[in-house]
Amino acid sequence: MLPPNLSDARFSQALNRFASIVGGPHVLASADDLATYADPFAPSPEAQVQVFAASAAVLPASVEEIRAILRVARAYRIPLWTISTGRNFAYGGAAPRLAGSVVLDLKRMNRILEVNEALAYALVEPGVTYFDLYAHLRDKGYRLWIDPPASGWGSVVGNTLERGFGYTPYGDHAAMQCGMEVVLANGDVVRTGMGGIDIGTAWQLYKPGFGPSFDALFMQSNFGIVTKMGIWLMPQPSAYLLGDIQFRHEADLEAIVETLRPLRLDETIRNNAVIEGAIRRAASVSPREQWYEGAGPMPESALAAMIDKLGIGRWNLHFALYGVPELIDARYAIVHRAFSRVRDADIAATKYAGDAQPTGGADKNLAGIPAMSAFRMLDWRGGAGAHVDFSPVCPFTGRDAMRQYALVKARAAEYGFDYYGGFTAGVRHMNHIFAAIFDRNDARQTDAAGDLLRSLMSDARAAGYGEYRAHLAYMDYAAAQYSFNDGALLRLSETIKDALDPAGILAPGKQGIWPRAWRGKRGYT
Amino acid sequence: MDRRTFVKTGAWLTAAGGVWPWFADPGEERRAIAIFDPALAASRAFADDAARAGMLAIDIRDDIGELWYATLAPRLARASAPLVGVLRASDFFVLKQLAAGAGHVVRHAAQESAGRAMAIAFVIDCASPFTRHEG
Numbered sequence: 104m105l106p107p108n109l110s111d112a113r114f115s116q117a118l119n120r121f122a123s124i125v126g127g128p129h130v131l132a133s134a135d136d137l138a139t140y141a142d143p144f145a146p147s148p149e150a151q152v153q154v155f156a157a158s159a160a161v162l163p164a165s166v167e168e169i170r171a172i173l174r175v176a177r178a179y180r181i182p183l184w185t186i187s188t189g190r191n192f193a194y195g196g197a198a199p200r201l202a203g204s205v206v207l208d209l210k211r212m213n214r215i216l217e218v219n220e221a222l223a224y225a226l227v228e229p230g231v232t233y234f235d236l237y238a239h240l241r242d243k244g245y246r247l248w249i250d251p252p253a254s255g256w257g258s259v260v261g262n263t264l265e266r267g268f269g270y271t272p273y274g275d276h277a278a279m280q281c282g283m284e285v286v287l288a289n290g291d292v293v294r295t296g297m298g299g300i301d302i303g304t305a306w307q308l309y310k311p312g313f314g315p316s317f318d319a320l321f322m323q324s325n326f327g328i329v330t331k332m333g334i335w336l337m338p339q340p341s342a343y344l345l346g347d348i349q350f351r352h353e354a355d356l357e358a359i360v361e362t363l364r365p366l367r368l369d370e371t372i373r374n375n376a377v378i379e380g381a382i383r384r385a386a387s388v389s390p391r392e393q394w395y396e397g398a399g400p401m402p403e404s405a406l407a408a409m410i411d412k413l414g415i416g417r418w419n420l421h422f423a424l425y426g427v428p429e430l431i432d433a434r435y436a437i438v439h440r441a442f443s444r445v446r447d448a449d450i451a452a453t454k455y456a457g458d459a460q461p462t463g464g465a466d467k468n469l470a471g472i473p474a475m476s477a478f479r480m481l482d483w484r485g486g487a488g489a490h491v492d493f494s495p496v497c498p499f500t501g502r503d504a505m506r507q508y509a510l511v512k513a514r515a516a517e518y519g520f521d522y523y524g525g526f527t528a529g530v531r532h533m534n535h536i537f538a539a540i541f542d543r544n545d546a547r548q549t550d551a552a553g554d555l556l557r558s559l560m561s562d563a564r565a566a567g568y569g570e571y572r573a574h575l576a577y578m579d580y581a582a583a584q585y586s587f588n589d590g591a592l593l594r595l596s597e598t599i600k601d602a603l604d605p606a607g608i609l610a611p612g613k614q615g616i617w618p619r620a621w622r623g624k625r626g627y628t
Numbered sequence: 629m630d631r632r633t634f635v636k637t638g639a640w641l642t643a644a645g646g647v648w649p650w651f652a653d654p655g656e657e658r659r660a661i662a663i664f665d666p667a668l669a670a671s672r673a674f675a676d677d678a679a680r681a682g683m684l685a686i687d688i689r690d691d692i693g694e695l696w697y698a699t700l701a702p703r704l705a706r707a708s709a710p711l712v713g714v715l716r717a718s719d720f721f722v723l724k725q726l727a728a729g730a731g732h733v734v735r736h737a738a739q740e741s742a743g744r745a746m747a748i749a750f751v752i753d754c755a756s757p758f759t760r761h762e763g
Contacts, residue, residue: 139728143721188729210729234697256693256726464691475693481718486746488718 255473349416582615
């Protein structure tokens with residue numbers, strides 16, 4: 104695999120120049136090495152995996168090395184695909200959108216540069232994972248919590264830039280970011296907000312600075328390489344309560360959402376509570392074959408038997424309350440009263456001291472502790488488990504939730520998939536996440552997952568919904584769905600792209616944004 | 629211990645490259661670390677056998693990520709050693725990704741299916757992980 108429009112000889116020259124910058128061991132181009140940059144969950148046949156294959160990977164250790172790499176990339180017109188740790192599985196992992204791109208892997212830039220306990224923030228480099236930051240805070244005795252996403256092995260910077268989310272009151276990661284250092288395609292190094300004052304002390308405290316504010320420009324985009332990021336941390340509460348409410352009936356989803364919304368809006372519940380379907384709850388503790396061995400989606404009778412046997416709800420609301428015990432008690436009374444009105448709701452809660460640790464990955468996440476047990480979902484269908492996610496934004500109303508659920512469940516069944524999904528509650532919106540779980544060694548299942556995703560995106564757009572995130576294979580389609588005024592939003596993005604990166608070297612095709620040099624590579628829209 | 633399970637597990641690892649002889653006398657500095665999941669019968673049997681062979685056997689305690697970051701990665705950073713174990717497919721997937729990301733190589737992996745659920749027996753050769761810079 105070569106970068107597009109580059110000869111073998113020129114590519115070899117470029118690799119030598121990369122090696123002179125970062126050292127030979129940090130330029131990877133062998134098939135074995137590049138296998139780690141392939142997407143293990145690609146929802147397409149083996150041949151199509153080449154569509155997202157990298158030609159090499161370069162691993163810098165500093166901003167100066169990145170600037171030098173950019174000089175080479177501009178000179179040779181080599182597209183670079185930046186990753187922090189590359190574990191964005193279900194959306195493409197470390198693989199580049201444009202085949203032949205060189206992966207710019209920032210995992211060696213893994214310093215935790217600062218933690219300020221009094222002002223509750225950290226400044227980190229892209230290679231720092233949630234597990235790393237958690238361990239650092241615990242080792243040093245800081246009374247601060249991180250907010251891990253479901254899979255704690257990801258990069259704090261990378262997850263935030265992709266608008267990932269967690270489950271504590273700091274669950275909106277993009278909202279908790281404050282201050283970035285960004286290397287632009289021309290090599291210029293920018294610090295956003297108060298970072299513009301080089302001897303200042305408020306870079307991680309006040310986002311806008313003097314304005315304009317650019318931080319969001321570098322999220323879910325390809326306008327620059329973020330090399331440092333400030334992230335606000337949650338002061339460790341004196342206590343917390345983990346609540347779990349099980350609901351018996353499929354139609355309860357509407358009442359759950361209508362009951363939860365006012366509690367989120369008035370901040371009785373301050374965390375990103377999760378409403379998860381029965382199969383998502385069951386998949387964390389059992390394989391599908393334990394309940395049903397037939398083809399196609401699980402029938403209602405098997406689903407009901409599984410729910411009874413496991414003692415879970417058709418829907419399950421997982422929430423948390425944080426603070427001093429008196430506040431927790433008062434809030435819990437309100438929550439209990441509200442959900443007691445939902446027929447057959449079964450409400451349970453456990454209280455913890457602020458420094459106590461619950462068990463189980465989902466509970467740990469609500470207590471600011473990273474985990475990887477969410478990956479047990481891969482065992483649901485057996486074989487070599489993989490998944491690809493459909494992620495529409497859902498207005499925070501019961502009607503919209505039911506509409507999206509019904510749409511996804513029906514279409515998934517048509518393609519032979521169970522509804523494995525749930526809603527993570529923001530304040531005025533919810534992130535509806537459906538995972539099509541498949542055996543990646545089964546070509547029929549893999550194909551069906553890919554086809555299902557395309558159908559779901561089409562269905563959702565027809566109903567007025569859009570995705571907040573999409574796998575590489577659907578980025579162009581997802582971007583094209585934001586089509587107001589003949590795609591004015593994407594035109595704006597590409598105007599900015601061409602101004603900041605005229606050579607088109609930074610992540611061509613990321614989020615459907617193609618620089619002029621590569622616009623002909625745009626895929627299915 | 630279930631004798632049949634024990635025999636089967638040993639057979640996997642033999643099929644996976646004759647690893648038992650390889651670990652028989654590795655020298656103190658490269659003594660293999662055995663990883664097991666007590667929820668799996670085959671993995672429990674493997675752990676018993678590994679302990680008898682003088683290996684350190686570590687329970688994954690319900691979260692392979694926590695085990696990697698809190699125990700395995702720091703230990704391997706101090707002294708490289710092979711990782712050997714029997715895990716469910718999802719946990720092996722995570723471990724393999726974490727190990728590969730740190731520059732380690734999966735030497736052997738063999739699988740056994742019980743229905744469609746898989747358990748994986750594996751050997752990961754660990755050397756030269758990336759180091760953390762002091763901030």
